[in-house]
Amino acid sequence: MRERGCSEEELFSFLSSKRREDLGYHNILSSMCTSPHPVAERVHAMFLETNLGDPGLFRGTASLEDLLVRRIGELMHHPDAGGYATSGGTESNIQALRIAKKRKPVASPNVVVPASAHFSFEKACDMLSLEMRTAPVDACYRMEVDALDGIVDKNTVCIVGIVGTTEYGMIDPIARLSELAEERETFLHVDAAFGGMVVPFLQNPAPFDFQLPGVDSISVDPHKMGMSTIPAGCLLVRDARMFTCLNVDTPYLTVKQECTLAGTRSGASVAAALAVLEYLGKDGMRAIVAGCMENTRRLIEGMETFGCPRAVTPDVNVATFVCDASPAGWRVSRTRNGHMRIVCMPHVHRDVIEAFLRDMGELNA
Amino acid sequence: MRERGCSEEELFSFLSSKRREDLGYHNILSSMCTSPHPVAERVHAMFLETNLGDPGLFRGTASLEDLLVRRIGELMHHPDAGGYATSGGTESNIQALRIAKKRKPVASPNVVVPASAHFSFEKACDMLSLEMRTAPVDACYRMEVDALDGIVDKNTVCIVGIVGTTEYGMIDPIARLSELAEERETFLHVDAAFGGMVVPFLQNPAPFDFQLPGVDSISVDPHKMGMSTIPAGCLLVRDARMFTCLNVDTPYLTVKQECTLAGTRSGASVAAALAVLEYLGKDGMRAIVAGCMENTRRLIEGMETFGCPRAVTPDVNVATFVCDASPAGWRVSRTRNGHMRIVCMPHVHRDVIEAFLRDMGELNA
Numbered sequence: 001m002r003e004r005g006c007s008e009e010e011l012f013s014f015l016s017s018k019r020r021e022d023l024g025y026h027n028i029l030s031s032m033c034t035s036p037h038p039v040a041e042r043v044h045a046m047f048l049e050t051n052l053g054d055p056g057l058f059r060g061t062a063s064l065e066d067l068l069v070r071r072i073g074e075l076m077h078h079p080d081a082g083g084y085a086t087s088g089g090t091e092s093n094i095q096a097l098r099i100a101k102k103r104k105p106v107a108s109p110n111v112v113v114p115a116s117a118h119f120s121f122e123k124a125c126d127m128l129s130l131e132m133r134t135a136p137v138d139a140c141y142r143m144e145v146d147a148l149d150g151i152v153d154k155n156t157v158c159i160v161g162i163v164g165t166t167e168y169g170m171i172d173p174i175a176r177l178s179e180l181a182e183e184r185e186t187f188l189h190v191d192a193a194f195g196g197m198v199v200p201f202l203q204n205p206a207p208f209d210f211q212l213p214g215v216d217s218i219s220v221d222p223h224k225m226g227m228s229t230i231p232a233g234c235l236l237v238r239d240a241r242m243f244t245c246l247n248v249d250t251p252y253l254t255v256k257q258e259c260t261l262a263g264t265r266s267g268a269s270v271a272a273a274l275a276v277l278e279y280l281g282k283d284g285m286r287a288i289v290a291g292c293m294e295n296t297r298r299l300i301e302g303m304e305t306f307g308c309p310r311a312v313t314p315d316v317n318v319a320t321f322v323c324d325a326s327p328a329g330w331r332v333s334r335t336r337n338g339h340m341r342i343v344c345m346p347h348v349h350r351d352v353i354e355a356f357l358r359d360m361g362e363l364n365a
Numbered sequence: 366m367r368e369r370g371c372s373e374e375e376l377f378s379f380l381s382s383k384r385r386e387d388l389g390y391h392n393i394l395s396s397m398c399t400s401p402h403p404v405a406e407r408v409h410a411m412f413l414e415t416n417l418g419d420p421g422l423f424r425g426t427a428s429l430e431d432l433l434v435r436r437i438g439e440l441m442h443h444p445d446a447g448g449y450a451t452s453g454g455t456e457s458n459i460q461a462l463r464i465a466k467k468r469k470p471v472a473s474p475n476v477v478v479p480a481s482a483h484f485s486f487e488k489a490c491d492m493l494s495l496e497m498r499t500a501p502v503d504a505c506y507r508m509e510v511d512a513l514d515g516i517v518d519k520n521t522v523c524i525v526g527i528v529g530t531t532e533y534g535m536i537d538p539i540a541r542l543s544e545l546a547e548e549r550e551t552f553l554h555v556d557a558a559f560g561g562m563v564v565p566f567l568q569n570p571a572p573f574d575f576q577l578p579g580v581d582s583i584s585v586d587p588h589k590m591g592m593s594t595i596p597a598g599c600l601l602v603r604d605a606r607m608f609t610c611l612n613v614d615t616p617y618l619t620v621k622q623e624c625t626l627a628g629t630r631s632g633a634s635v636a637a638a639l640a641v642l643e644y645l646g647k648d649g650m651r652a653i654v655a656g657c658m659e660n661t662r663r664l665i666e667g668m669e670t671f672g673c674p675r676a677v678t679p680d681v682n683v684a685t686f687v688c689d690a691s692p693a694g695w696r697v698s699r700t701r702n703g704h705m706r707i708v709c710m711p712h713v714h715r716d717v718i719e720a721f722l723r724d725m726g727e728l729n730a
Contacts, residue, residue, distance in 0.1 A: 001436045001437075001439050001440050001646070001647055002643070002646045002647070003646055003647050004646045004647075004648050005643065005644050005645045005646035005648065005649045006643055006646070008404070008644070011404070011640060011643055012407075014643075015408060015411065015429075015636065015640060016411075017425075018425035018426065018428060018429055019411060019412065019425050019426070020425065021424045021425030021428070022415060022422070022423040022425045022426055023422050023423070023424075025414065028422055030419075030617070030619075031416065031419060032629075033414075033419075033629060035414050036413060039373070039376070041410075041413060042377075043380060044413065045406075045410060046380065046381075046384060047384065048401060048406060048594055049390065049398075049400050049401055049594075051396070051398050051595060054395075054396060054398075057387070057388050057393055057396065057696060058387040059386045059387060059388075060383035060386030060387045061383065061384070061387055063383060064380075064383055072366075074366050075366050087452050087596070087627050088627055088628060089628065089629075090626065090627050090628045091626075091627065098491075098492065118628075119613045119614060119615055119616070119628075120628055122613045122614075123613055123626070126463075126613075127459075127493060128492060128493075128494075129493075129494050166617065167616070221629075223629060224629075229414075229631070230416060230629055230630065230631035230633075231596065231627070231629070231631055248484045248487045248488055248491075249484060249487075250484055251532070251700065251701045252395070252531065252532055252698040252699060252700060252701075252706060253698070254395075254698075261455065261456075261488070262452050262453055262455050262456065262596070263453060263483075263484075263485055264398060264454075264586075264589075264595055264596065265595065265596070266594070266595035266596055266634075268594075268595075271380065271383075275376060275380060278367070278370065278371055278376055278379075279370050279371060279373070279376050281366070281367045281368055281370035281371070282366055282367070282368050282369075283368060283369050283370065284370045331422060331619075333617040333618070333619075334616075334617060335616065335617060336616045336617075341617055
């Protein structure tokens with residue numbers, strides 16, 4: 001660390017040069033994050049110094065967290081769901097598995113996830129000393145429920161289904177998982193970190209949420225398709241009392257116990273997440289999601305004219321292709337199977353898709 | 366969730382009313398957080414959309430994280446320390462214990478913390494299935510190293526010492542812990558979440574960092590005394606390779622593996638944390654810390670004239686008193702022993718201390 005500080009001019013000149021080394025979202029086709037909504041930016045600044053880790057000091061901000069949980073609960077057909085704002089999908093998944101493990105104390109607990117599960121489950125199982133069992137996916141990359149008979153056993157503390165898989169944008173058959181979880185009296189966690197802010201805004205979506213009696217908890221990330229700032233995740237549980245088993249005593253704070261993973265937590269991104277939902281309403285979210293889905297369809301159609309077939313028809317706005325090359329200047333990603341992967345986030349406007357397709361066309365010319 | 370969105374006017378009127386329900390920092394004497402430095406606010410906005418979870422997309426911001434780790438490493442007398450920006454002290458402590466546990470695979474692992482340890486260790490031990498053993502503290506609330514003989518055993522995977530305890534602002538005898546840790550070949554984690562941004566700026570501080578050969582990892586929170594925005598924690602380890610055991614594969618990202626707890630991570634507060642350090646330099650930090658320490662002394666002196674003796678003379682800027690009543694309009698907190706507790710953060714200026722003392726005087730009049 002330098003002995004004497006630098007001038008503001010020197011500092012901001014350095015930071016600006018570093019910021020320019022970052023890519024802009026306009027060329028990023030590989031991320032499940034996006035440019036925050038302008039409303040989110042403004043609200044974030046307004047709540048910048050708030051700390052939800054000591055809610056008695058920031059009662060107004062804390063009430064916005066409660067309202068965010070309520071709004072997402074309403075979307076998930078359970079306005080009275082318990083919940084809190086996490087740092088993102090990984091924390092939500094860790095906390096859900098912690099609850100599930102505590103509810104079924106067995107000697108050698110295991111968790112069953114689809115092969116398509118996000119790598120955060122690997123972290124969670126490692127931390128929590130849970131055996132992670134992987135269920136196969138079908139030809140459309142959805143969890144094979146029929147295969148679970150040989151995988152779920154009396155030591156299974158949790159079954160996980162995904163709504164909007166990271167790699168292929170698929171929705172697991174949650175209704176069938178719900179039945180199975182009820183039959184086996186097993187905790188069912190739905191990882192809707194991505195799809196939770198997409199599927200409710202599609203026309204006639206298949207049920208995946210608390211409507212299904214077997215679903216115990218759901219992870220939804222406003223900092224993905226909710227266009228909030230980072231960090232804004234949300235873990236919902238069917239009954240707020242499910243969190244009790246995570247409580248630790250918190251002397252010297254304005255509350256006596258807390259169940260969250262982190263202590264100090266910014267209220268800025270949480271207020272921002274709520275603000276975007278309030279500002280857009282269901283109508284506004286439907287319009288944005290419809291645009292992302294339409295762009296996904298257009299991208300697939302365009303790519304197929306270049307002889308790059310889709311790997312699968314996705315359930316949400318993630319498109320994957322059999323395609324080796326990609327044009328310079330664009331950031332796409334690759335699935336574990338080697339498919340090209342593009343996430344049609346809100347910043348990936350129609351003209352971005354068309355520009356990318358033009359560059360693909362030149363590559364193939 | 367409402368069907369139609371609301372107007373910006375309606376939204377911001379609602380949010381402003383909620384924000385007014387929060388306390389302002391000027392009356393908060395109980396928090397280890399503070400109003401972010403103006404430089405931190407400005408830099409935060411500049412890096413708002415960056416995501417350190419996918420560093421290949423945000424190379425500039427990722428290089429600032431590396432520089433932050435280097436700067437804090439320099440402060441901790443080990444410029445080449447490994448590290449990353451966590452969401453705060455809890456994540457840092459969890460990750461340090463994860464590393465310690467993996468380095469010593471025993472059947473019934475335990476961790477030894479002082480009775481003064483932050484409640485995040487309870488969370489960490491619960492998550493990681495570690496037995497938490499509590500060592501007594503002496504009359505000055507510092508860990509009793511002599512008592513460790515009967516507590517540390519062959520199953521102890523980690524010893525924890527605190528630099529700036531949450532309740533009393535004390536520094537454990539880290540040099541003696543370092544010797545013991547070397548003798549017993551046990552991992553030593555130093556929780557300097559609060560004190561890590563105080564002690565290096567005091568005159569002739571006792572060594573507590575990587576200077577001591579037994580220290581393996583250190584937690585430091587720039588979002589506390591580093592005056593950054595939330596979330597900005599930092600976990601440093603003596604050797605970057607210590608993180609390898611936490612790695613998971615991260616297909617479809619721009620990096621192949623990651624060791625962090627969270628996936629998506631904001632770069633905004635990380636850039637802000639670095640910016641404050643660069644802007645102030647050691648000189649600037651020394652001035653701020655000297656002010657906080659002077660205010661702590663003044664507060665103690667003033668309180669004692671009202672017959673409210675200090676519970677202990679603190680090592681850092683946390684003051685505690687035998688004092689039942691506290692004046693209205695101020696937010697102080699209580700330790701588990703019932704002492705009044707005030708943290709003299711940078712926002713607690715001298716005039717705030719004097720105003721509080723005047724109100725205390727009236728209460729006692």
